[in-house]
């Protein structure tokens with residue numbers, strides 16, 4: 001080892017000018033993580049915060065997260081949605097402790113400062129002081145204006161029942177942000193139909209948040225890691241598939257159509273393929289095609305930086321990435337259906353949910369491999385990962401034997417972080 | 420309820436816990452009748468009336484599929500688990516059918532790591548008498564530990 005090489009480098013260095021070799025340090029460095037929060041979450045970007053169906057009535061709220069900042073998504077009297085930061089303008093307290101509920105207003109219990117559903121400061125106890133013996137004692141200074149002390153308000157955009165927010169009021173429109181190519185896949189699920197919430201799953205994964213984006217930009221692994229996908233032909237290398245990426249490289253869609261189950265050449269010549277595996281209860285993969293699919297049986301969409309839109313056969317969910325420092329994130333799954341689903345279809349969606357989430361037949365492995373990747377990174381941040389499958393460039397493909405989507409995300413990452 | 424019935428019920432609870440902590444996964448479905456319910460559900464969904472469960476099985480056959488998944492198809496870090504289960508409270512009792520519930524805590528110990536509190540919650544059960552003794556017709560595990568420490572592989 002030369003003198004210049006360190007296991008714990010101080011500077012981030014890329015082995016190549018492209019994004020095909022990713023330094024471990026992008027997952028391990030606390031300072032880079034803070035820079036990511038600033039540049040990829042709080043500025044210039046839209047963040048997923050929830051579904052409109054979670055807060056149907058005026059005053060309904062959900063406490064959620066943008067980056068690492070606690071925010072409240074609340075339904076206003078006129079039906080619109082506001083997103084306000086959960087930090088009192090007075091002493092900075094995260095005042096809202098409930099995870100959901102319905103309230104006429106928000107009150108910080110510390111000193112009873114109260115805020116409207118828009119986040120406007122409404123009441124400050126003893127603002128004009130307290131009268132005693134004909135004298136006014138204390139109170140806020142004469143020039144104190146409540147309007148200068150509202151909660152931080154986020155810019156809000158909704159589309160098809162999905163709510164996004166941004167701390168950056170100069171951010172481009174949500175539609176421009178997502179871009180026409182990926183917007184088509186967004187609209188495929190969220191086409192204006194009324195959504196019904198089926199429930200939540202939550203897991204805390206000890207790995208860098210980007211690894212979850214990468215997991216769903218990686219069509220290489222499902223047919224190798226996930227026995228169910230390869231054995232039942234749900235997602236594997238011989239499926240008809242397309243990888244699509246937006247112009248920036250930040251968002252993507254993995255589109256696949258279920259092919260044959262069973263044995264097929266090198267695709268099933270992997271240890272995870274279980275020839276002859278049959279289910280004791282086939283209802284676990286009781287798949288019924290739906291008109292709105294328009295062909296593909298699975299479309300996994302990554303909207304940068306913090307949400308994954310899942311359609312895997314009849315199971316649909318949003319997966320919300322909530323970073324907690326560079327080495328950990330919370331992953332919140334919101335499974336939903338559509339208001340016009342039959343009872344059978346609802347049951348089917350719930351049954352297929354067994355494949356996903358923190359205990360899922362398929363998805364439980366993903367959290368595990370992310371944890372172990374982070375362990376590898378932490379022990380030697382001077383090294384780098386290799387994402388050269390399918391070449392070193394970035395672009396759409398008509399197959400899944402590629403890591404182009406991950407390269408796209410890091411091409412974008414480099415552009416923003418190195419600016 | 421006769422003392423003998425309550426004794427058999429506590430035996431069922433204890434044997435279940437010992438079995439799923441033993442690593443002999445094939446024993447697990449045998450605690451259930453063929454047409455059974457097994458659900459592992461966050462308390463939030465349960466209390467808010469959301470139907471989604473983290474795992475939801477509707478037959479002993481599905482439990483066998485889970486066993487196959489645990490053993491053959493789910494890649495995961497190996498770990499031990501240890502259940503501590505309270506004495507069951509009997510809510511309803513008929514001749515061959517008992518509705519009961521109990522608190523539980525599960526500790527997880529990964530190899531060479533300290534033991535952590537992994538999943539705590541409440542069992543809500545329907546137990547029926549069969550020719551082979553008491554079995555679960557339904558076992559719902561409603562857990563407080565909504566933020567799952569990465570993953571749950573083995574049965575609770």
Ligand SMILES: [Fe+2]
Pocket residue numbers: 215221222225226362363366
């Ligand atoms: Fe995966």
